[in-house]
Amino acid sequence: MTGPHAGPPHRPAESARDRLSPEHYDYFAGGAGEETALRDNEDAFGRLALLPRVLRGGAERDTRVSVLGREWPAPLFVSPTAFHRLAHPDGEAATARAAAATGTPLVTGMAATTAVADVVTAAREADPDAVVWFQLYLQPEHEVTAELVHRAERAGCSALVVTVDSPVFGRRTRDLRNGFRDLPPGLAAENMRDLPGAAPGATRDIAMWPAGWDDLGRLRELTGLPLVLKGVLHPEDARVAVEHGVDALVVSNHGGRQLDAAPASVEALPAVAGAVAGRVPVLMDGGVRRGGDIALALALGARAVGVGRPVLWALATGGEAGVRQALTALREDFDHVLALCGGHRPQDLTADQVVPRGLPHRPRTGEGAC
Numbered sequence: 001m002t003g004p005h006a007g008p009p010h011r012p013a014e015s016a017r018d019r020l021s022p023e024h025y026d027y028f029a030g031g032a033g034e035e036t037a038l039r040d041n042e043d044a045f046g047r048l049a050l051l052p053r054v055l056r057g058g059a060e061r062d063t064r065v066s067v068l069g070r071e072w073p074a075p076l077f078v079s080p081t082a083f084h085r086l087a088h089p090d091g092e093a094a095t096a097r098a099a100a101a102t103g104t105p106l107v108t109g110m111a112a113t114t115a116v117a118d119v120v121t122a123a124r125e126a127d128p129d130a131v132v133w134f135q136l137y138l139q140p141e142h143e144v145t146a147e148l149v150h151r152a153e154r155a156g157c158s159a160l161v162v163t164v165d166s167p168v169f170g171r172r173t174r175d176l177r178n179g180f181r182d183l184p185p186g187l188a189a190e191n192m193r194d195l196p197g198a199a200p201g202a203t204r205d206i207a208m209w210p211a212g213w214d215d216l217g218r219l220r221e222l223t224g225l226p227l228v229l230k231g232v233l234h235p236e237d238a239r240v241a242v243e244h245g246v247d248a249l250v251v252s253n254h255g256g257r258q259l260d261a262a263p264a265s266v267e268a269l270p271a272v273a274g275a276v277a278g279r280v281p282v283l284m285d286g287g288v289r290r291g292g293d294i295a296l297a298l299a300l301g302a303r304a305v306g307v308g309r310p311v312l313w314a315l316a317t318g319g320e321a322g323v324r325q326a327l328t329a330l331r332e333d334f335d336h337v338l339a340l341c342g343g344h345r346p347q348d349l350t351a352d353q354v355v356p357r358g359l360p361h362r363p364r365t366g367e368g369a370c
C-alpha cells in the first residue's frame with residue numbers, strides 16, 4: 001500500500017543547496033573541524049530505537065508541554081540561527097510569521113539580519129500571543145549587553161537564551177576554505193546597530209569571549225526575564241547553572257559548529273537531565289530531523305527540542321510557507337510516533353523505551369551453537 005508520503009525521499013538540504021550560493025550553503029550546513037560533532041548529532045539518533053508500549057487504550061492525544069509558564073502546542077521550538085536573509089529575502093520576518101502561525105516558539109538570534117523588534121512584530125502579525133525568545137552572546141562591555149537585553153525586553157521577548165558554548169568562535173572548515181567572512185552589501189546583523197561605543201548607524205561585531213558565572217550573575221541583576229543557558233553538555237555545569245538560578249537549559253553542541261570533539265547532543269542529554277533532576281526544564285537541539293528524534297529526546301529527559309538547519313532549508317526553498325510546512329510536518333510526525341509508542345502525552349515517553357540499535361555481540365561458544 002502506498003501512503004500519503006510515497007514518492008522520492010524529501011531531502012531538504014539538497015533542495016536548499018540548489019537555491020543558495022555555495023559559500024552561503026556551506027555556512028549554514030557546515031560545522032567545526034572535521035565535522036564529527038555535526039555528523040554525530042544525526043547519527044546518534046540513528047543508533048537509538050524506540051520500544052513501543054501496547055494496549056495502552058485510546059485516550060485522546062495531547063502534545064502540549066508547559067515551558068516557563070506557557071503552554072506550547074508541541075515539544076518543539078525554533079533554535080536561534082544567524083543570517084536568515086542569506087537564505088531568503090524575507091529572512092527572519094518570514095521565519096517568525098511561520099513559527100507563530102504554527103504555534104512554535106521562536107528563539108531569534110542576536111546575529112539575526114532583522115532587528116528583534118521587527119521579528120516580534122512579524123510573529124505577532126500571525127499570532128498576537130506568539131512566544132519569541134532572544135538569544136544573547138554576553139558581550140565584554142556590560143553596557144552593550146545591557147542595551148541588547150533592553151531591546152529584547154522592549155520588543156516583547158519573554159526569555160533570554162544565553163549561549164555559553166562560545167568562549168571563542170569555532171573553526172568552521174568550510175567557511176575558512178571559502179573565505180566566507182562578511183555578509184553581502186545590504187545585509188547586516190541588525191541587532192548590533194547603534195550600540196554604545198559605535199558610530200551612529202554602524203554595526204558592531206559580535207564578540208565571542210570567555211565570560212564567567214559572575215557575568216551571568218550581572219545579567220541576572222539586569223533583567224527580570226527568565227534566563228535559559230544554551231550549550232550545556234557537562235552535568236556538573238548543569239548543576240551549577242541551576243544553583244545560579246537559571247530557569248532552563250538547552251543541551252546543545254551548537255549544531256557541531258563549536259567543539260568538534262563534543263558528543264552528540266542527544267548522547268549528552270541523559271546525564272544533564274539526571275543532574276538537573278526536574279528542577280528546571282531541560283531542552284535540547286542538534287540533529288532533530290523527524291518525529292522519532294523528538295520522541296527519543298523526550299524519553300531521555302528533554303521537555304522540548306529545537307531545530308536549526310531544517311528551518312533554514314525550508315526558508316531557503318519555500319520562504320514563509322516552506323517553514324510553516326516543515327514545522328507542521330515535524331509536529332504531525334511526532335504526534336504519529338507518540339501514538340505508535342502507545343503514548344497519549346509527551347510525558348508518557350520514558351527512558352526504558354530507548355534501546356540501542358543492533359544486538360549486543362555474544363561470542364559463540366561452539367558447543368550448543370546452532
Ligand SMILES: Cc1cc2nc3c(=O)[nH]c(=O)nc-3n(C[C@H](O)[C@H](O)[C@H](O)COP(=O)(O)O)c2cc1C
Pocket residue numbers: 027028029041079080081082109110111135163230252253254255256257285286287288306307308309310
Ligand atoms: C547557520 C547556523 C547559525 C547559527 N547561529 C547561532 C547563533 O547565532 N547563536 C546560537 O546560539 N546558535 C546558533 N546556531 C546553533 C543553533 O542554535 C542550534 O544549536 C543548532 O543549529 C541545532 O542543530 P541542527 O541545525 O542540527 O538542528 C547556529 C546554527 C546554524 C546551523
Ligand SMILES: CC(C)CC(=O)C(=O)O
Pocket residue numbers: 082111206254257
Ligand atoms: C555568526 C555567528 C554569531 C553565528 C554562527 O554562525 C553560529 O553561532 O554558529
